[in-house]
Amino acid sequence: MAADKDSNTNTASEAAKRPPGTVEVMYSAAEISARVSALADEIADTLGPDIMVVAVLKGSFVFTADLLRALHHHGVHPRIDFMTLSSYGTGTESSGKIAITRDITDDVRGAKILLIDDILESGRTLAFARELLQDRGAERVQLCVLLDKPEKRKIEVDADYVGFSIGDSFVVGYGLDYAHYYRELPYIGTISTD
Ligand code: IMP
Ligand code: MG
DSSP: OOOOOSOSOOOHHHHHSOOOOEEEEEEOHHHHHHHHHHHHHHHHHHHOSOOEEEEEETTTHHHHHHHHHHHHHTTOOOEEEEEEEEOOSSSSSOOSOOEEEEOOOSOOTTOEEEEEEEEESSSHHHHHHHHHHHHTTOSEEEEEEEEEOGGGOSSOOOOSEEEEEOOSOOEEBTTBOBTTBOTTOSSEEEEEOO
C-alpha cells in the first residue's frame, strides 16, 4: 500500500475516510506508559533539570505530551517548542529531502536540547534537525525517539534514548499515522488489510 507518511497535504480522496484495515497491537497502552516513565527517569538522570524540549511534529505529539508529564514527576521543567518537518512526498520510501514546514520560535543558543521524534527510520529527519539546532548555537542536542528501526537506517545516527527498537514493519497509533489516520490509537500496532 502507498502511504503518505508525513506530508502536510491531502488529496480529496485520501482525506475522505480512514483506510480500511485491522490493527494488531504491538505495544499496549500499559507497556508504553511503563516505558515512557523509565525513559523520563533516564533522561532526568543524564541531562538534568535545565533543558529545552524540541518536538518534531506531527508524529511525536502524543509521545511528547506523555514524556513531558513523566519528566515533570522527575523534577524536569523544560521550555518546549515544536518544529514540523516533512520527509516524505508520496510512497513508502523516503525522498531523502527534509523540508521545514514550521520552525521553532524560541532561541536555542546555549541550550541543552532534548530533540524528540516518534520514530527513527532512515535517520535523515533527526540528523537534519540536530544539525540545524547545533548550527543555531545549542550547547548540546540529545535525541529521544519512541521507536527505532535500526535496519532501515540510511545515514549514521543513533538516538540517545529509545522507547522500543522494532523490525522493518510499518506501525501506527500513539501519534503515528497511516495516510493521516490512526494517530489517536492509545497503543502501537501494525495494520493488516485482509
Ligand atoms: P526518517 O528517520 O528521516 O526516515 O524519518 C522517519 C519519519 O517517517 C518519522 O518521523 C515518521 O513520521 C515517518 N515514519 C517512518 N516509519 C513510520 C512508520 O512505521 N509509521 C508511521 N510513520 C513512519
Ligand atoms: Mg515524523
